[in-house]
Amino acid sequence: SLRGVAALVSRYIDSGKGLPESLQKRFKNPFDAEIGKNLHFNPSDKLRLEYGKLLFLRRRYTEAIEVLHGATQKLNVDWRVAYRSFYLLSRAYAALGNIKERGFYAALCKRCHENFPLL
Numbered sequence: 294s295l296r297g298v299a300a301l302v303s304r305y306i307d308s309g310k311g312l313p314e315s316l317q318k319r320f321k322n323p324f325d326a327e328i329g330k331n332l333h334f335n336p337s338d339k340l341r342l343e344y345g346k347l348l349f350l351r352r353r354y355t356e357a358i359e360v361l362h363g364a365t366q367k368l369n370v371d372w373r374v375a376y377r378s379f380y381l382l383s384r385a386y387a388a389l390g391n392i393k394e395r396g397f398y399a400a401l402c403k404r405c406h407e408n409f410p411l412l
Contacts, residue, residue, distance in 0.1 A: 306336045338374040354385040376405035
């Protein structure tokens with residue numbers, strides 16, 4: 294059972310409508326608000342990416358890799374989810390000292406988004 298903001302987000306995703314004002318007020322950061330606005334497009338892909346980012350930021354690299362692989366190995370995954378996941382995968386593998394996989398995913402990120410500013 295979802296509570297609070299999670300319940301609001303779930304109803305928003307299910308509605309297919311714009312981000313409700315009650316939810317907009319919860320996002321203090323404009324970047325968080327942008328993520329929220331776009332969740333109803335391929336929500337499972339975007340939530341997987343956001344969870345992978347959270348795991349990465351907590352230095353739980355092995356778990357982040359597992360989650361992000363799930364995001365990138367899906368047929369017709371959202372383009373933004375794909376290149377951002379590839380970038381995070383490259384960083385996670387680098388943190389684990391796996392230079393071969395780091396290079397592989399950095400190359401995939403560059404192939405998806407040649408001008409990605411973090412590469």
